[in-house]
Amino acid sequence: PPDQPSNPNPSDGETNVSIHPILSWSCSDPDGDPLTYDIYFGTSSDPPLVESNHVGRSYEPGDLEYDTTYYWRIVAKDSKGAESIGPVWSFTTVEEISGNLELLGSYDVDTYAPGQIYSPPVLSEGYVHIGGPRGIYRFEGSYVQKITPDSSEVRAGPMVNDGRIYAGNSNGELIYHYHGYTTKNSITSLAFLSSPIFVDGYLYMIDHAGNLFKFDQHGNYISNPFSTDYGNVNSALASQNGVIYIATTGGTVYAFDTTTEVILWNYPTGDNFNGGFAIDSSGNIYIAGNRLWSFTQNGVKRWDYNLGSKSIVNPVIADGKVIVGTEEGNLLCISTSGSLLWNVDLNGPILSSAIIGEGGVVYVVAGTTLYALNMNGGSIIDQLDVGTYVESHPLLHDGKLLFGGNDGKLYVVEVMSDSPNGDWPMFQRDAFRSGVR
Structure with missing residues (x-):
């Protein structure tokens, strides 16, 4: 059978993920057989099947909701009918920021x-x-x-x-x-x-x-x-x-x-x-x-x-x-x-x-x-x-x-912010360019 899918991106448990993510993973077959994938994705911890026999190791789920946890699983299948079921992974999307310029x-x-x-x-x-x-x-x-x-x-x-x-x-x-x-x-x-x-x-x-x-x-x-x-x-x-x-x-x-x-x-x-x-x-x-x-x-x-x-x-x-x-x-x-x-x-x-x-x-x-x-x-x-x-x-x-x-x-x-943030966000924060506010 294929190796178990691994190395998810976004990583398991990752937060602040874009609402337009590209999911990707690693997988191979010991015999070199071509692989296809069943993709399970949704907001349930037991995600539903959203695509069968997907070719390639990346998938775009489309526009997601802000501040929402999503779950996904990959099942790898080879040309001989063998399959390997991956674990359920999860990630949480970013919180929505609103405001006007x-x-x-x-x-x-x-x-x-x-x-x-x-x-x-x-x-x-x-x-x-x-x-x-x-x-x-x-x-x-x-x-x-x-x-x-x-x-x-x-x-x-x-x-x-x-x-x-x-x-x-x-x-x-x-x-x-x-x-x-x-x-x-x-x-x-x-x-x-x-x-x-x-x-x-x-x-x-x-x-x-x-x-x-x-x-x-x-x-x-x-x-x-x-x-x-x-x-x-x-x-x-x-x-x-x-x-x-x-x-x-x-x-x-x-x-x-x-x-x-x-x-x-x-x-x-x-x-x-x-x-x-x-x-x-x-x-x-x-x-x-x-x-x-x-x-x-x-x-x-x-x-x-x-x-x-x-x-x-x-x-x-x-x-x-x-x-x-x-x-x-x-x-x-x-x-x-x-x-x-x-x-x-x-x-x-x-x-x-x-x-x-x-x-x-x-x-x-x-x-x-x-x-x-x-x-x-x-x-x-x-x-x-x-x-x-x-x-x-x-x-x-x-x-x-x-x-x-x-x-x-x-x-x-x-704008929406009162002051700059971070280590070095300004071209000229102070006379020494030290980054100190």
């Missing part, structure tokens, strides 16, 4: 010189700040003010630390703003496309060519302690325990020790990185290109996963799950151990990072549509057409999602 307003960032907004919004002293075509802008409700002297475009997000605001622009200048006082210092001839970062009281910035610069908290230049060997740098820096992580378009990941000012390790992946890092509560590092990569903080590769198309955004992490979007419009949820949990096609390029709110709601813009999805299973809760592509990473604050649009506006959307 509502556009509260969209506001021009710069009416004098309008242009696409790449910068994520950040908060400082209760006000929203965002980089734009001519510098840094502050919103007081719907009123907007450019708070820095005219400069070239600020594409990366400003860094906020103790009331001080720092940003690099496309002319290689460092902009420093504190209580109405602003300086603008020329640092390099190359653009800053990555946000500044604070480590142990010092500010670090990296230019497009991979030159890392060190400053004091007042924006005074100290040194250029490191330059990458190959590839440009578009990715946001990240740090933990005094170590800065850098990724290049040439696919190399570096770990730079700010105390000794030496490279602790580097890993050439052969990939192409344009998005930033995520770090989980165990200190493991994640970054996405054509594949999602995971490393220990000591530089040992844990795993990599083929995303199917290129990602240019930051992964985000919560509850042992990594969420990352691709340019082809797929939003993937991968466990921190490297297995795919779900993959949803959102029918539009994902050009900015997702963010995870309280209650396990994932917010992401694909094409011109903002989606709210259930992190457990990937089902779509609500969607809202914002009318523009979005390359600005979102900010979640006080029940509102804020992001810049390619049409030059700041968008404010009422």
Whole structure:
């Protein structure tokens, strides 16, 4: 007879399963005979037969109910009439999350010189700040003010630390703003496309060519302690325990020790990185290109996963799950151990990072549509057409999602979550990118 069916997916007793699952199992025949399967499935602990002589080791039961326990059994049959009855397995689907996305307003960032907004919004002293075509802008409700002297475009997000605001622009200048006082210092001839970062009281910035610069908290230049060997740098820096992580378009990941000012390790992946890092509560590092990569903080590769198309955004992490979007419009949820949990096609390029709110709601813009999805299973809760592509990473604050649009506006959307959740759900949670709220 055939071997007994085993290795169910979803696993026996699993919870928070999608309401659109694909059931699968393992089974073989010692004699190599072809197998067919009878599938029993339902909400009874003695599930009824739903399909006979099924070919293949996967089955789609269709749309299921939320927060419901389902039972299933597989009976394997060979061509000689022998059969093997599998055990009854069960799983429970996710709870339903309800809510609405509502556009509260969209506001021009710069009416004098309008242009696409790449910068994520950040908060400082209760006000929203965002980089734009001519510098840094502050919103007081719907009123907007450019708070820095005219400069070239600020594409990366400003860094906020103790009331001080720092940003690099496309002319290689460092902009420093504190209580109405602003300086603008020329640092390099190359653009800053990555946000500044604070480590142990010092500010670090990296230019497009991979030159890392060190400053004091007042924006005074100290040194250029490191330059990458190959590839440009578009990715946001990240740090933990005094170590800065850098990724290049040439696919190399570096770990730079700010105390000794030496490279602790580097890993050439052969990939192409344009998005930033995520770090989980165990200190493991994640970054996405054509594949999602995971490393220990000591530089040992844990795993990599083929995303199917290129990602240019930051992964985000919560509850042992990594969420990352691709340019082809797929939003993937991968466990921190490297297995795919779900993959949803959102029918539009994902050009900015997702963010995870309280209650396990994932917010992401694909094409011109903002989606709210259930992190457990990937089902779509609500969607809202914002009318523009979005390359600005979102900010979640006080029940509102804020992001810049390619049409030059700041968008404010009422959402279902009051605050972000997880190990590293925000592009810029604090000045140190530590993930601490």
